[in-house]
Amino acid sequence: MDAYEGGFARPAPVPKMVADFCQFLYRHIRERNINEVYVMYSHTFPHLSERFFKGSTWPTVDSVLPLVDGDHVFGLLYKEMYYRHLYASTKPTLEQRMDSWDNYRELFSVILNSNLNMLLPNLWLWDMVDEFVYQFQSFCQYRGKLAGKAPEEIEMLKKADGVWDPTAVVAFLNELVTRSAIREELAQPGAVDKLYQTEGYGSMSNVRRMLGYFSLVGLLRVHSILGDYTTAIKSMAPLHPFLRKSLFTTKIPMCNITLLYYTGFAYCMLQRYLDAAKCFNFILTYISKAKHQARGAVYEQILKKNEQMYALLAIVTALCPTANRLLDEAVTNTLREKYGEKVRSMQAGSSDTFEELFTYACPKFVSAAPPDFANPGANSNMEAFRVQLRAFMSVVEERKHLPALKQFLKLYSSIPTTKLASLAEMDPATLKQQLALLRQSTQVVTWTTGDPLAGTAVTAGDIEFSIEQQDGEEMVVVAEPKAKTVKGDVLVRHIARFEEIIRDLSALPQPGAQPVAAH
Numbered sequence: 376m377d378a379y380e381g382g383f384a385r386p387a388p389v390p391k392m393v394a395d396f397c398q399f400l401y402r403h404i405r406e407r408n409i410n411e412v413y414v415m416y417s418h419t420f421p422h423l424s425e426r427f428f429k430g431s432t433w434p435t436v437d438s439v440l441p442l443v444d445g446d447h448v449f450g451l452l453y454k455e456m457y458y459r460h461l462y463a464s465t466k467p468t469l470e471q472r473m474d475s476w477d478n479y480r481e482l483f484s485v486i487l488n489s490n491l492n493m494l495l496p497n498l499w500l501w502d503m504v505d506e507f508v509y510q511f512q513s514f515c516q517y518r519g520k521l522a523g524k525a526p527e528e529i530e531m532l533k534k535a536d537g538v539w540d541p542t543a544v545v546a547f548l549n550e551l552v553t554r555s556a557i558r559e560e561l562a563q564p565g566a567v568d569k570l571y572q573t574e575g576y577g578s579m580s581n582v583r584r585m586l587g588y589f590s591l592v593g594l595l596r597v598h599s600i601l602g603d604y605t606t607a608i609k610s611m612a613p614l615h616p617f618l619r620k621s622l623f624t625t626k627i628p629m630c631n632i633t634l635l636y637y638t639g640f641a642y643c644m645l646q647r648y649l650d651a652a653k654c655f656n657f658i659l660t661y662i663s664k665a666k667h668q669a670r671g672a673v674y675e676q677i678l679k680k681n682e683q684m685y686a687l688l689a690i691v692t693a694l695c696p697t698a699n700r701l702l703d704e705a706v707t708n709t710l711r712e713k714y715g716e717k718v719r720s721m722q723a724g725s726s727d728t729f730e731e732l733f734t735y736a737c738p739k740f741v742s743a744a745p746p747d748f749a750n751p752g753a754n755s756n757m758e759a760f761r762v763q764l765r766a767f768m769s770v771v772e773e774r775k776h777l778p779a780l781k782q783f784l785k786l787y788s789s790i791p792t793t794k795l796a797s798l799a800e801m802d803p804a805t806l807k808q809q810l811a812l813l814r815q816s817t818q819v820v821t822w823t824t825g826d827p828l829a830g831t832a833v834t835a836g837d838i839e840f841s842i843e844q845q846d847g848e849e850m851v852v853v854a855e856p857k858a859k860t861v862k863g864d865v866l867v868r869h870i871a872r873f874e875e876i877i878r879d880l881s882a883l884p885q886p887g888a889q890p891v892a893a894h
Contacts, residue, residue, distance in 0.1 A: 401443040428718045451482040491580035504589040514539035515741035521758035548590040555587020561613045604641040628665040648695035649821045655688040686736035689714035691720035724775045743868040792849045
């Protein structure tokens with residue numbers, strides 16, 4: 376390599392198409408030409424990656440900086456894309472993981488502490504948050520499996536205790552939310568309509584504002600993979616996953632899918648099965664339309680999440696059959712085709728089927744604590760998974776007698792507890808525990824508005840009973856609830872679907888019109 380100014384080695388030559396890309400992207404960012412930035416980010420960058428760097432990395436930032444006046448902020452943005460491509464196309468080394476962490480820290484610090492006037496496409500800003508959380512998850516998974524790592528690598532990991540630290544990751548996301556004032560903005564009437572209308576245009580920067588919005592989803596995901604579902608649900612407020620008009624996420628498919636997948640999963644783990652079913656029904660209906668517009672790696676991601684959420688929905692309907700009433704007909708039919716047999720197996724008490732579907736559909740859990748470096752054979756990733764599996768299976772085990780108990784109750788208008796205990800093959804004390812659990816499981820709290828951890832108790836069972844003393848004997852008295860008319864619910868659902876169709880049609884580009892490119 377030749378020597379050049381300053382005595383440093385001259386960077387490797389950059390292919391002309393890549394040099395042109397960097398120079399044009401830099402110019403468009405400086406000129407705040409968000410439409411051109413969107414095209415270069417969402418179309419040109421993937422095209423060049425496929426053509427020139429399939430299985431390899433883009434040129435280093437040192438090679439690119441001389442082409443863009445040595446602009447430091449552009450260098451941070453370039454490295455953000457550089458490492459995202461590296462993670463997608465090669466296996467990052469520990470040094471690369473650490474360098475990417477340093478780049479995110481510096482990039483977010485600039486965004487949080489500078490007077491920005493930069494406009495970036497909302498898709499890029501979502502990808503930035505999504506990749507930040509993904510690389511955190513990836514590092515925890517990488518660190519959690521020490522087997523096969525060289526002693527020098529383990530020593531480096533010991534010293535890198537602050538790299539991708541969960542507390543720091545959460546702190547950055549919280550700071551982005553706080554400094555953007557997005558929660559306060561979303562509390563105002565018509566706030567999301569303003570997001571749709573402006574989408575980054577105008578004299579102000581959209582970067583901090585939209586990073587704050589997407590960080591609400593990022594916090595939901597981080598807390599979910601750490602197993603803290605209460606904080607996960609709380610952290611996404613004031614987003615309301617059941618009100619489509621309150622969500623900007625629908626403009627970006629993977630953001631919408633991430634929000635509803637993790638919300639639904641968290642509600643499932645909190646035993647809020649009706650809320651989980653509503654989440655999965657909404658997003659599975661959305662995916663049936665959105666997946667046809669996706670391409671490449673995003674299309675594969677959408678298909679995988681689609682399959683995982685049908686598996687989770689199968690679990691939800693097995694644990695709470697009343698949830699079936701909340702599903703659209705198309706979702707119900709697909710669920711029956713994909714998992715009809717497994718739902719019946721779970722309702723018959725098959726713990727193995729529950730475990731199989733949970734293992735397939737759950738997120739990749741991570742441990743907040745570093746691994747035990749004194750035990751290189753340990754795998755803390757599996758322990759993080761096993762903790763969540765045990766918590767889930769304890770609920771399944773607790774409820775496994777309920778389907779059979781319900782079937783017995785449906786055969787009688789009243790039955791002595793001693794006889795019911797004999798039929799169910801359990802002692803009277805266990806029977807009373809199961810009856811209490813059955814009553815508890817038929818009163819489910821569901822979110823309507825306000826605090827997402829609060830809600831309204833609704834009847835979610837198909838059988839009602841009471842325990843009474845009759846002629847000196849303890850009896851279970853059963854009353855079949857009257858079928859409720861659901862004409863109003865059906866009408867509301869169809870009106871909502873009709874409005875959604877109108878919005879979709881209105882969003883289609885008119886003949887001869889330029890497409891809106893800043894989403």
